[in-house]
Amino acid sequence: MTAPSRWNTAILVFDGVEVLDFAGPYEVFSRVRTVPGMESRRTDDSAPFRVFTVAREARTIRATGGLQITPDFGFADAPSVDLVVVPGGFGTRAVVEDAETLEWVRRVASTASLTTSVCTGAAVLARAGLLAGKRATTHFGSYDWLASLDASITVVRGVRFVDDGVVTSAGVAAGIDMAFEIVARRCGAEVAAETARYIEYPWPRA
Amino acid sequence: MTAPSRWNTAILVFDGVEVLDFAGPYEVFSRVRTVPGMESRRTDDSAPFRVFTVAREARTIRATGGLQITPDFGFADAPSVDLVVVPGGFGTRAVVEDAETLEWVRRVASTASLTTSVCTGAAVLARAGLLAGKRATTHFGSYDWLASLDASITVVRGVRFVDDGVVTSAGVAAGIDMAFEIVARRCGAEVAAETARYIEYPWPRA
Numbered sequence: 001m002t003a004p005s006r007w008n009t010a011i012l013v014f015d016g017v018e019v020l021d022f023a024g025p026y027e028v029f030s031r032v033r034t035v036p037g038m039e040s041r042r043t044d045d046s047a048p049f050r051v052f053t054v055a056r057e058a059r060t061i062r063a064t065g066g067l068q069i070t071p072d073f074g075f076a077d078a079p080s081v082d083l084v085v086v087p088g089g090f091g092t093r094a095v096v097e098d099a100e101t102l103e104w105v106r107r108v109a110s111t112a113s114l115t116t117s118v119c120t121g122a123a124v125l126a127r128a129g130l131l132a133g134k135r136a137t138t139h140f141g142s143y144d145w146l147a148s149l150d151a152s153i154t155v156v157r158g159v160r161f162v163d164d165g166v167v168t169s170a171g172v173a174a175g176i177d178m179a180f181e182i183v184a185r186r187c188g189a190e191v192a193a194e195t196a197r198y199i200e201y202p203w204p205r206a
Numbered sequence: 207m208t209a210p211s212r213w214n215t216a217i218l219v220f221d222g223v224e225v226l227d228f229a230g231p232y233e234v235f236s237r238v239r240t241v242p243g244m245e246s247r248r249t250d251d252s253a254p255f256r257v258f259t260v261a262r263e264a265r266t267i268r269a270t271g272g273l274q275i276t277p278d279f280g281f282a283d284a285p286s287v288d289l290v291v292v293p294g295g296f297g298t299r300a301v302v303e304d305a306e307t308l309e310w311v312r313r314v315a316s317t318a319s320l321t322t323s324v325c326t327g328a329a330v331l332a333r334a335g336l337l338a339g340k341r342a343t344t345h346f347g348s349y350d351w352l353a354s355l356d357a358s359i360t361v362v363r364g365v366r367f368v369d370d371g372v373v374t375s376a377g378v379a380a381g382i383d384m385a386f387e388i389v390a391r392r393c394g395a396e397v398a399a400e401t402a403r404y405i406e407y408p409w410p411r412a
Contacts, residue, residue, distance in 0.1 A: 024229075026225050026273060027224070027229070027271075031270070038347045041296070042296065064237070065233075065257050066236075067229075067236075068277075172407070173407035176379075198378075199378035200376050200378050201378070
């Protein structure tokens with residue numbers, strides 16, 4: 001399979017973002033290579049995704065548990081985005097009230113090839129109006145919250161992820177499965193499975 | 207079960223550390239609560255692990271893929287450590303030659319209750335002399351490298367982790383399974399399973 005053009009992959013980070021919500025997709029997308037093996041991972045030559053973090057401002061944020069992340073870009077200077085990942089975490093309670101972040105998400109989603117969320121990142125997409133009339137999922141503890149944000153959303157329970165144009169995943173670790181699914185669609189199941197073997201993650205699930 | 211005393215949990219970070227190697231155990235240990243549910247995660251009141259990152263110097267490092275992490279402490283000012291996690295990644299090739307880091311790992315391991323590694327972090331433990339005469343595992347691509355660092359190590363292949371006093375795990379995602387195993391031993395299987403449900407990670411494996 002010919003390597004697809006590289007996708008600029010923006011992962012939103014903010015104070016109170018759940019660590020594995022962003023780090024799972026970050027790991028998967030940043031380690032994919034269309035050339036298999038260990039050595040190909042030492043360069044970006046066959047990398048189909050260029051992954052970077054974006055925050056409202058380019059200052060260090062604290063994820064859940066206190067992990068300090070310095071974003072690569074602020075909204076003002078972020079490159080164009082092909083794939084956007086909106087993670088969740090307790091911090092989303094503030095993000096859904098932040099007009100600037102919602103505006104950025106809307107703007108990026110309007111031109112990106114694919115918009116995705118992990119966990120309660122779905123609430124951010126909902127508040128940005130991006131899940132109107134769609135099926136979507138989120139962390140099992142936030143099904144009702146998601147439904148309350150936009151009555152036109154059909155909240156799907158008990159699944160790892162939902163693709164209704166916008167791809168939403170269940171809680172935390174489910175973002176890893178969603179990322180592999182996106183890799184499989186874009187690069188083929190063989191490339192996704194080889195990357196899963198590389199990071200010793202059991203995918204596809206039995 | 208009575209909550210155990212809180213364990214100071216140091217996760218080593220360095221340039222070229224693999225993202226999920228450190229972020230997986232970070233997520234698990236930092237989200238454990240002996241009180242179940244969503245709300246207990248909003249505070250550290252029932253947290254059995256206090257998780258922080260440590261690097262040689264307290265300057266921002268770049269993990270694989272470029273993720274920028276600002277460590278909480280440098281070696282000089284890190285608190286006492288009960289549990290140490292040494293992750294892997296391409297950066298370990300430099301770390302195993304870094305006398306200062308090897309000395310810190312040795313020093314911390316000599317007083318910690320438990321010393322662990324993820325992926326090629328085992329190579330760092332080996333070079334620090336901590337795996338002498340022990341069974342250990344690492345990323346499947348580095349079995350031979352680990353064996354070459356200390357001929358007295360019995361390299362165990364095809365397992366998620368090995369406990370021979372020092373706990374070593376297989377590649378990348380296997381660090382998550384290792385973390386849950388440690389939580390189960392310290393806090394009971396019920397606390398570990400409830401945390402796994404919270405982060406929607408399938409543990410224990412079928």
